[in-house]
Amino acid sequence: MRVTIADVARIAGVSKTTVSRVLNTRDEVDHSTRAHVREVIDRLGYVPSSGAVGLARGTSRTVGMLVPSLTWPWMGEVLQGVVDTVEAAGFGLLLFTCNRGTDSVERFTSQVSAGAFDGLLAVEPEDTLAMLAALHRKGLPVVLIDDRGRHPEFPHVTAANREGGAAAARHLLTVGRRRPLVLAGPLRFGCVRDRLDGFEDAYAAAGCPLDPALVIESDFTEADGRETVRRLLSQGRTFDAVFAHNDLAAVGALAALRTAGLRVPDEVAVIGFDDIPMAGLMYPPLTTVQQPMREMGETAARMLLALLAGEELSDQSVVLPTSVVIRQSTAGA
Amino acid sequence: MRVTIADVARIAGVSKTTVSRVLNTRDEVDHSTRAHVREVIDRLGYVPSSGAVGLARGTSRTVGMLVPSLTWPWMGEVLQGVVDTVEAAGFGLLLFTCNRGTDSVERFTSQVSAGAFDGLLAVEPEDTLAMLAALHRKGLPVVLIDDRGRHPEFPHVTAANREGGAAAARHLLTVGRRRPLVLAGPLRFGCVRDRLDGFEDAYAAAGCPLDPALVIESDFTEADGRETVRRLLSQGRTFDAVFAHNDLAAVGALAALRTAGLRVPDEVAVIGFDDIPMAGLMYPPLTTVQQPMREMGETAARMLLALLAGEELSDQSVVLPTSVVIRQSTAGA
DNA sequence: CTGAAAGCGCTTACAG
DNA sequence: CTGAAAGCGCTTACAG
Numbered sequence: 037m038r039v040t041i042a043d044v045a046r047i048a049g050v051s052k053t054t055v056s057r058v059l060n061t062r063d064e065v066d067h068s069t070r071a072h073v074r075e076v077i078d079r080l081g082y083v084p085s086s087g088a089v090g091l092a093r094g095t096s097r098t099v100g101m102l103v104p105s106l107t108w109p110w111m112g113e114v115l116q117g118v119v120d121t122v123e124a125a126g127f128g129l130l131l132f133t134c135n136r137g138t139d140s141v142e143r144f145t146s147q148v149s150a151g152a153f154d155g156l157l158a159v160e161p162e163d164t165l166a167m168l169a170a171l172h173r174k175g176l177p178v179v180l181i182d183d184r185g186r187h188p189e190f191p192h193v194t195a196a197n198r199e200g201g202a203a204a205a206r207h208l209l210t211v212g213r214r215r216p217l218v219l220a221g222p223l224r225f226g227c228v229r230d231r232l233d234g235f236e237d238a239y240a241a242a243g244c245p246l247d248p249a250l251v252i253e254s255d256f257t258e259a260d261g262r263e264t265v266r267r268l269l270s271q272g273r274t275f276d277a278v279f280a281h282n283d284l285a286a287v288g289a290l291a292a293l294r295t296a297g298l299r300v301p302d303e304v305a306v307i308g309f310d311d312i313p314m315a316g317l318m319y320p321p322l323t324t325v326q327q328p329m330r331e332m333g334e335t336a337a338r339m340l341l342a343l344l345a346g347e348e349l350s351d352q353s354v355v356l357p358t359s360v361v362i363r364q365s366t367a368g369a
Numbered sequence: 370m371r372v373t374i375a376d377v378a379r380i381a382g383v384s385k386t387t388v389s390r391v392l393n394t395r396d397e398v399d400h401s402t403r404a405h406v407r408e409v410i411d412r413l414g415y416v417p418s419s420g421a422v423g424l425a426r427g428t429s430r431t432v433g434m435l436v437p438s439l440t441w442p443w444m445g446e447v448l449q450g451v452v453d454t455v456e457a458a459g460f461g462l463l464l465f466t467c468n469r470g471t472d473s474v475e476r477f478t479s480q481v482s483a484g485a486f487d488g489l490l491a492v493e494p495e496d497t498l499a500m501l502a503a504l505h506r507k508g509l510p511v512v513l514i515d516d517r518g519r520h521p522e523f524p525h526v527t528a529a530n531r532e533g534g535a536a537a538a539r540h541l542l543t544v545g546r547r548r549p550l551v552l553a554g555p556l557r558f559g560c561v562r563d564r565l566d567g568f569e570d571a572y573a574a575a576g577c578p579l580d581p582a583l584v585i586e587s588d589f590t591e592a593d594g595r596e597t598v599r600r601l602l603s604q605g606r607t608f609d610a611v612f613a614h615n616d617l618a619a620v621g622a623l624a625a626l627r628t629a630g631l632r633v634p635d636e637v638a639v640i641g642f643d644d645i646p647m648a649g650l651m652y653p654p655l656t657t658v659q660q661p662m663r664e665m666g667e668t669a670a671r672m673l674l675a676l677l678a679g680e681e682l683s684d685q686s687v688v689l690p691t692s693v694v695i696r697q698s699t700a701g702a
Numbered sequence: 703c704t705g706a707a708a709g710c711g712c713t714t715a716c717a718g
Numbered sequence: 719c720t721g722a723a724a725g726c727g728c729t730t731a732c733a734g
Contacts, residue, residue, distance in 0.1 A: 313440070
């Protein structure tokens, strides 16, 4: 059924060794022999069995990718960046989301021991960090795409969260907002503290320190963003801007402000973080701090491929720039 | 380094054959031998090499998934359904998006010949249908997650597009709309024709045939939905509802209507198709015909796994029900 | 119930 | 420049 290297060798009248060399090495084969073997390979449509190659070479030319969820709004972009890069390098991508308890985590780790992939890309491994650290110590190359934590022990790529927070602040100051509400993400995340620090410092530097009562921990969901803003308004709190630590919460803020009859951006300007695909489609279109998700995926993949090629990483930690995308939720009509 | 079956055999004082049997067969091994080997396996943390098992058995226990894009708004749901199902069955999922020309298509097909996976799940393979048909004829099990075409030659899962179109019509009739605009998708897609047929028939059955001038082919994008509605309004066309063949186009319609100063749903009701995650977050929240994307992914994966297990499919074609999710873009406040 | 041996399809020293 | 042979880590008739 399957065409094997033995078939090619027999038909070309050479040894399997020679066929293998034509396939894998650049020299050591006579020019005309090489051409002839090539011709037979093409004619037969021979493709080496990836399983056999992997077994003989001890590598799979496959990378694993572990994500906590595939339905988060920005995950598609990250994944697309990863897949494009990995495919272009001729590697396969094995996808895992061990999000169904101990069982699935165990199944995942056993795939590692099984040598199913040579290296791992992981997004935000909140509950799996210990496991990843263990695999990493055992020699598995790992690169984190790190939206949440601070994991100096791993090579990782992050967005410039601190600068992003500062840029959000400068933008709000530019449009004249002196009293912003901060809808922070969970404070246990490093990225959240960074965004907050950058934002606070920029406001302080402008001689306009934040009101601590207007810095609220939220949970990155639309529902909580909406509910939090509703509650603050009903308590009589006043603010002239909202800085949400992600776009989903910003969308919730938009809804609560609308319900309360407050005009955006005239009375309250709103800025989010991420620039998920729907941000520009909201009403009003949402100003936001863009994280270059696709580029983060590409960069992480390139780092992992470099590691697998035995190269040293010039930087263990790559920080990609964020940028403010100005739309009508802060900029007026 | 790696613990092999030979290590286990040596330490347990049995043959590799026996270890293999403990691993793979239910009987043929003495109870106490089995227990002892199990204990050694656990103690050593032995996991069979997936490459070696695959080579020896001729299968990879991996399924491939081919998607045209990872950034479409509903793709995450499909993927999550697939991954959950495939993982639970102990299979790996290899992800491909050969969307970069001939090169990447070739690379993909060679992965098939390489035996990198045992079966394939594919979403909407517009430009790759001929290639998939060829692989299918050569014996590769393929299941299509079929949002667009009509591909009777493959096992596939679809949503009930015709019924969905009819349900959209009935809903609009219920809220008193007699003169709807249809923002159709590309008419070359089977799903588009089905949605249109169902919608038209239901309106005709209500004694209210559609105005052909109000059935417009669009391209499933927000920009085109917006532009089309803008153009029709500027031409003086009147309609009291919009049925868009996907949510993105419906979101565009919402924007154009807002710009034109038309109130939704009072003056124009809007209904979409898909129920993508952002549908409920729009202003006003978008009524839409829901496709069960995650379930489609799960179902397709289950079908493929059944095929790989050598089972006959009871149905080559599975049609999952759609349902109207009523929100404020048709229902008033 | 158990094991020796061949085989899956490659790669890679080693020898010439 | 080329090939015979061993080896990668398993499974599976076959024999006992």
